[in-house]
Amino acid sequence: GESVGLHLPTLSVQEGDNSIINCAYSNSASDYFIWYKQESGKGPQFIIDIRSNMDKRQGQRVTVLLNKTVKHLSLQIAATQPGDSAVYFCAHHPPVYTDKLIFGTGTRLQVFP
Amino acid sequence: DVKVTQSSRYLVKRTGEKVFLECVQDMDHENMFWYRQDPGLGLRLIYFSYDVKMKEKGDIPEGYSVSREKKERFSLILESASTNQTSMYLCASSPYTGDEQFFGPGTRLTVL
Incomplete structure (x- = not known):
C-alpha cells in the first residue's frame, strides 16, 4: 500500500545549526512531493514542493532534496531559528490517486538556544 | 492569500449527538478535503x-x-458522534488536482 514514513519522530537542534528532516516513500511512481510545517494549534502550512523531474529545489532557508533511486526525500533548514520549532510533514501525490495527498506521521523539530 | 476558515476551533459534544463542522475557502478552489489528525497516525483523509x-x-x-x-x-x-471520533479535524482546499493543499486552522472535537 501507499506509505510515507519518517525516520525520526523528534529532532533537536541548536539555534543556528542546520536541520535535516528525512522522509521515505514507497511508491516509485510518485511525481509530486510537498513539505508542510505545523505549529502548535495551527493547521499545516506549505513550505516547499518538488516534482519528480527535479533532484533539488531551494527556497528561503529551506532546500528539498529528492532521491528517486532510494525513494527518499529530505528537508534541510539552514540556520535553524526558534520559530522553526514545529512538526514537519512530508506528503506526496501518488499518480493513481491524483486528488489525494498521502501524509507521513510527522517529525517534531525542537530548537534550543 | 488563500484563506481557509473553519467554524469552530474547539467543540465539545456528547455521544450520539449530530455534529456539523463547517469549512469555507475564499479562493474559488475546485477541490476541498476533510482530514482527521491523531497522534502517531498523521493526517487521514475522510x-x-x-x-x-x-x-x-x-x-x-x-x-x-x-x-x-x-x-x-x-x-x-x-x-451520531462517538468517543472514538474525538480528534483534530482539518479542512483543506486546492485549485486543481495534484496541487498543494491549503489548510484551515483545525477544529479540535471532543466527544464525551
Missing part, C-alpha cells in the same frame, strides 16, 4: 470533493458524511 455536489470517500469515511452545496463551503457531518 472525504473530499472536486466539485459542487460531488464527493468521494477517503480512507476513513465510516461514521461521517459531507455536503458541498456551494463551491466555497464543505461541511463534515458526524451523524
Whole structure:
C-alpha cells in the first residue's frame, strides 16, 4: 500500500545549526512531493514542493532534496531559528490517486538556544 | 492569500449527538478535503470533493458524511458522534488536482 514514513519522530537542534528532516516513500511512481510545517494549534502550512523531474529545489532557508533511486526525500533548514520549532510533514501525490495527498506521521523539530 | 476558515476551533459534544463542522475557502478552489489528525497516525483523509455536489470517500469515511452545496463551503457531518471520533479535524482546499493543499486552522472535537 501507499506509505510515507519518517525516520525520526523528534529532532533537536541548536539555534543556528542546520536541520535535516528525512522522509521515505514507497511508491516509485510518485511525481509530486510537498513539505508542510505545523505549529502548535495551527493547521499545516506549505513550505516547499518538488516534482519528480527535479533532484533539488531551494527556497528561503529551506532546500528539498529528492532521491528517486532510494525513494527518499529530505528537508534541510539552514540556520535553524526558534520559530522553526514545529512538526514537519512530508506528503506526496501518488499518480493513481491524483486528488489525494498521502501524509507521513510527522517529525517534531525542537530548537534550543 | 488563500484563506481557509473553519467554524469552530474547539467543540465539545456528547455521544450520539449530530455534529456539523463547517469549512469555507475564499479562493474559488475546485477541490476541498476533510482530514482527521491523531497522534502517531498523521493526517487521514475522510472525504473530499472536486466539485459542487460531488464527493468521494477517503480512507476513513465510516461514521461521517459531507455536503458541498456551494463551491466555497464543505461541511463534515458526524451523524451520531462517538468517543472514538474525538480528534483534530482539518479542512483543506486546492485549485486543481495534484496541487498543494491549503489548510484551515483545525477544529479540535471532543466527544464525551
